């Protein structure tokens with residue numbers, strides 16, 4: 492969980508100037524890995540610029556978006572959100588974990604997830620959850636290496652081109 496990142500990689504929070512790079516990165520993720528994400532490429536490419544502008548300014552008590560950057564280029568992302576309602580304030584969810592293919596296997600997603608878990612700890616969150624399609628071995632391994640365990644399975648969580656995909660429900664206790 493605390494592996495060394497390659498030199499020059501920065502993990503940081505999203506900023507307004509990231510809007511176009513974030514749009515490109517997110518659309519690349521959705522296009523190239525349709526079964527890995529709940530969001531759909533064809534729907535997202537039609538979203539107005541205001542949607543992307545809002546997404547890079549979401550850092551708040553409720554949510555955060557972390558990027559991995561190398562020489563000014565975004566090469567990875569991970570988001571985290573929580574609901575501020577009193578009884579579920581202690582819980583948060585991770586979404587959108589993505590690292591561009593040429594940078595995979597260098598512990599960048601681990602660092603992104605760690606940054607989101609740090610954000611959650613600062614908010615007194617005690618448990619962080621996510622869903623991952625059951626055949627996505629690289630993501631499952633990645634989450635396990637960050638301390639997540641499988642606590643359940645959601646049948647037919649996604650439907651893509653008439654094919655149903657089950658998801659493992661994973662969580663990590665960060666208290």
Ligand SMILES: CC(C)(COP(=O)(O)OP(=O)(O)OC[C@H]1O[C@@H](n2cnc3c(N)ncnc32)[C@H](O)[C@@H]1OP(=O)(O)O)[C@@H](O)C(=O)NCCC(=O)NCCS
Nearest residue numbers: 527588589590595596597598599600601629630632633636
């Ligand atoms: C899943 C993904 C985010 C992993 O990113 P990454 O930066 O390559 O992962 P890391 O280098 O941080 O690896 C984290 C751990 O997972 C393991 N891992 C990552 N990819 C793996 C693979 N293909 N096979 C086996 N283990 C793998 C690593 O060995 C590492 O564990 P270790 O520290 O014990 O060695 C990346 O492959 C990706 O973007 N995939 C496409 C999008 C996707 O599926 N997102 C997840 C949606 S739920």
